[in-house]
Amino acid sequence: MILNLCGHDFHYECENLCRVFYPNDPVRLAYDADSKDALTSRMTETDGGFLLSAAWDGAYEEVFVPADVPQLHDEQELAASLAIYRLLAKRTGYTPPWGMLTGVRPSKLMISLMREYGEDGAIRYFTDRLLVQPDKASLAAAVAMQEDRILRTSKPDSFSLYLSVPFCPSRCSYCSFVSHSVNSPSAKKLVDPYVALLLREIAQCGAIAHELGLRLETVYIGGGTPTTLSAEQLSAVCGSLARHFPLQTAREFTVEAGRPDTITAEKLRALKDAGVTRISINPQTLNDDVLEHIGRRHTAADAIETYRLAREMGFDNINMDLIAGLETDTPHSFRRTLDGIFELSPENITVHTLALKRSSRMVAVDNARAQDGAAVAEMLADTQRLCTDGGYVPYYMYRQSRSVGNFENVGWCRPGTEGLYNVFMMEEVHTVLACGAGAVTKLREPHGKWIERIFNFKYPYEYISRFDELTSRKARIKTFYTEYGI
Ligand code: SF4
Known part of the structure; x- marks a missing residue:
């Protein structure tokens, strides 16, 4: 569809709102175009205020904003959205659950x-x-x-640490992350040099954090699937963390074990010995047909067995990720997944809504289209009811662009077992030092809101070949804190 903006440039909100109603159609922006096919959003000055209108195919909506209203610019943007919302809601007959709210948080x-x-x-x-x-x-x-x-427990000198391990045993059809399948020999041979350099980056960041006197709050090893690494490699990474960071101050140490097909007793032992306090085992669904459809190489039984193994080995804070809206899943089979997960009784259950990312195999190759939002609505309503009845509370939430039905992702937990890193990172309340390919260090001004980012190279081969360039960027951490104080 063509979105034609006249007299204003509230393109971000207007464009996103169009996507809520037409998730499968690309939105092309035009300005002051003379096009009959376009949805035209127009702002005109009129007596005592502004008229924000939306017109398309003979349909018309308008909203008036008085000129003397406080925060005029925000009100004009809201009015432009409201006119589009009314027009598209009438045209499609769809009432989005999040209304006009398009932001991710x-x-x-x-x-x-x-x-x-x-x-x-x-x-x-x-x-x-x-x-x-x-x-x-x-x-x-x-x-x-x-x-x-x-968030109130974070202090000006707090920081969290993130490590990226961008390797997986195979690629899931919905994945848009930079993560290499170690099935490919060329990716597999990157793993050893990658880990060696990751240890060097950990040492560099540890020295900087120590010199600045920063206080470590949480550690998160994600990816990819960190447990694609061997038990020895995991021990080496955790050992390096322990040498270079004061892990005793950390309130949480999470490792995304992720794929059940990578988890072994040996690796769990290595993580436990290293002081890991929270792991994630992410089946996404307990429906074997769906697992096969999304390119997973494990069954629901494997996920359950892995979970039990982790329990036997003493892990007392386990998260399980699910996705609502996967192709071929239905509200009925999703309900069976939920029942299976509740039987296991993990401390955290994170339920994502499928997002159809352009770079995923699902969209780029298989040309998947968004499912009916009503099915996902039912899955999420079941989740909310069952989690609440089961004593879980929702503790963090975000939304992704292109998620089916414009729904949300929610982390549920038993009280007192929240994944703290998720909240700190999502709300950008303190600095996150990040190591590894694709990792982004976010420096947060200790007594203000300014945020500055340092990007690592995205792909493992670049991370390896341009490592020195990358470590030189980390010098900015020190000058940032010199400029902004602690
Ligand atoms: S396990 Fe996660 S990171 Fe790996 S391919 Fe699947 S979705 Fe992507």
Whole structure:
């Protein structure tokens, strides 16, 4: 579809809103075009204010904004969105669960609204002004309260540490991450040199953090699938962490074990001995047909067996990731997955909505189209009801672009077992030092909101061949804290 903007440039919100209604159609932007086929969003100055209109195919909606309203620019943007929303909702007959809210962090907005208007006022803002459905507004408020409590524990000198291991045993059809399947010999031979350099980067970051006197809050090893590494390599990485960082101050040490087909007793022992406090075992579904369809090389039984093994070895904080909306999954089979997961009773359950990313095999090769949002709505409603009944609370939330039905991803936990890194990282409350290919260090101003990023090379081969270039960028960490203080 063509989105034609006239008299304003609120393209971000308007474009995203069009995608909510037409997830499978590319949106092409035009400015002041004379096109009959386009959806035209127009702002015109009129007596005492501004008229924001949307017109398409003979349909027309308009919203008036008085010129003297506080925060005029924001109100104009909201009005442009509202006109488009009304027009597209009538045209498609679809009522998006998150209304006009297109941002990726609803809980962040909810936290700031709660501070300004209180809980009820913030929920009302969501439902009345942004047209968010009441159950989603309440969910955002519940998450916001948990997040706010966790965020308040972060101090100006706090930081978290992230390590990236961008290797997997095979590639999932929905994956858009830079992660190499070690099935390919050329990727497999990168693993040893990669780990050797990762140890050097850990040492460099550890020395900088020590010199600056930063306080380590959480450690997260993600990827990819870190347990694609051997038990010896995992021990080497964790050993290096222990030598270069004060792990005793860390309140959480998570390793994304991820794929059940990479987890062995030996690797779990290595992680346990290294002081890992939380692991993730991510089946995504307990439906074998769906697992096969998405390119997984393990069964639901493998995931359950791995989970039990981790329990036997003493892991008492386990997260399990699920995805709602995978191709060939149905609300009925998703419900069976949920029942199976509740039987295992992990401390954390994270339920994502499938996002159809352009670089995934699912979209780029198989040309997959978004499923009906109604099926995902049912899956998520079941999740919310069963998690709540089962004593889980929602503690973090984010949304991704191109997610089916424009739904959310939510982390549920038994009280007191929240994945802290997830919250700190998502809300960007303190610095995250990041090592490895594709990792992004985010420096957060200790007494303000400024954030600066240092990017590592995206692909393992670049990380290896240009490592020295990359380590020189890390010098910015010291000058950043010199400029902004601690
Ligand atoms: S396990 Fe995760 S990172 Fe690896 S291919 Fe699958 S989705 Fe991508």
